Amino acid sequence: MENKKMNIYEKLLKVQMELKAPKGQYNNFGKYKYRSCEDILESVKPILQKNKLSMQMSDELVQVGDRYYIKATATLLDIEDNSTMSNTAYAREDFDKKGMDGSQITGTASSYARKYALNGLFLIDDTKDADTNEYRNEVEDTEHLMLINQFNELAEETNLNRDALYKKLGVSSNAEIGNDKLKELIETMKKKLGGK
Known part of the structure; x- marks a missing residue:
């Protein structure tokens, strides 16, 4: 019996079905649990490895009018045939974030954008x-x-x-x-x- 290799879409479907990304963070101000980008990555990495997939994340600063956005792209790579699939999400840098310097503001926007790129790729409902x-x-x-x-x-x-x-x-x-x-x-x- 011939063992048919799965394509990237079939592998992604398996990852989406198996992935359980718990809400490992707690917002004391709002009194609710949430999941971070890191929570998603920690949950998905072993599933990616099992399905012979790799993932890369990248950020790009994009200006729209007078606002700056972080454009995050999550790219899935099938290591068996080098096919790829990507999802992109945006988050805006806040003008005035009291108590945060510029790099912290950008880092926060990057984390949000990456989280939403992962949510879209893996069909995580927030x-x-x-x-x-x-x-x-x-x-x-x-x-x-x-x-x-x-x-x-x-x-x-x-x-x-x-x-x-x-x-x-x-x-x-x-x-x-x-x-x-x-x-x-x-x-x-x-x-x-x-x-x-």
Whole structure:
């Protein structure tokens, strides 16, 4: 009986079916578990080896308008026939990440982009059940991040003295300001800009 070699698509399907990537990290602020890029890599490496596959990850800095994104590519290589398959994902570098230097900001964006490139390649679902506290916390965190980004953009446009505002509010950064207060500040800045 002839033993037929699997092609890269068949091998990828086997990896996708076998891969169990646990959520090995915990976010104390949001009170939820999540998986990191490293968690995925640790889980997938033995399965890749068993299926005669190798993987390479690469990053590229891409500018879109005035924003910088990290473009991460996860490339799967079949070591038996040299065929490849890739998946790409993007993550944006944050303008103002208090307490982080430029290399840390880039590193964080790279980790997110790589994680999402791996999620796409291996069909890892990062969604939460809508009725769990974990899901609600993640939605609230996402809203908070979107409000912070909008606040930062408007603060730049209005030349807002953030340090004075933080002192007045008794906080050290915009991350400590609640969503309702952020919305109020955003509306005030929009009015200052003429209803933009």
